[in-house]
Amino acid sequence: MEIFPAIDIRNGKVVMLTEGDYSQMSVYGDSPPEVAELFISQGARNLHVVDLDGALEGKPVNYAAIAECCAKKGLFVEVGGGIRDMSRIEGYLSRGAGRVILGTIAVRDFTFVEEAVGRYGDGVAVGVDARDGLVAVSAWRDVTGVKAFEFCRKLIDAGVSTVIYTDIARDGRLGGSNLEAYRRLVSLKPLNIIASGGISYESEISELADIGVGGAIIGKSLYEGKLSLARAIAIADSAASRNDGGV
DSSP: OEEEEEEEEETTEEEEEETTEEEEEEEEESOHHHHHHHHHHTTOOEEEEEEHHHHHHTSOSSHHHHHHHHTSTTOEEEEESSOOSHHHHHHHHHTTOSEEEEOHHHHHOHHHHHHHHHHHGGGEEEEEEEETTEEEETTTTEEEEEEHHHHHHHHHHTTOOEEEEEEGGGTTSSSOOOHHHHHHHTTSTTOEEEEESOOOOHHHHHHHHHHTOSEEEEOHHHHTTSSOHHHHHHHHHHHHHHHTTOO
8 A cells, every 4th residue: 555645735835624624724834845855755655736726716726836746756646636627637747747636527527537537547536525425526615416435436437547535524633534435445346545534543554555445645644743654654565565465
């Protein structure tokens, strides 16, 4: 399992929200690229970057800062927030992003998802953000009637290989993730499930790896010092070795 430290960007700054609420925002840095460098120094191999302004406005806003993060050597970077047309997908991928994350557009225009995956393959993932089991869109402000689990199943038919699944009620609460949801989601073969929202304990990292989750996004628990990035990576790597039959 891979660990993805999170950099959420609002007004050019590194921030974290609570349950996606823009009025409950904590600022942790003035420079996303500098925070990316800090994570690299702590052993990061991956990075999860979200343009929160872009999610609100429906178009990339913090493109330059995100592109600078994507250019960092040795990092696999996934990017989300306001990506709703092919030119924006191409723009991020051409600047070094490993994959882009489609959110709102995936619910509102499923044909677009199929076309994007057909063109960019594994370079396109889908973010499924759930509140009470239903998919939320438009920066999590609008809860649809779409059942999150069934939507994930539908994404398999579209050729999507990776889903980033967030339980909104857990996000930013530092109280733990929805392990039961991930136990269910890993049954949707061959989807690669990345867990997001509330991951706060070392034991969770080991358990997520053991149940077959492909990645874990860690945000506020890193910034608040509840988890060590280096330690989280070591636990995930140890679990992977154990599950592969290694020592």
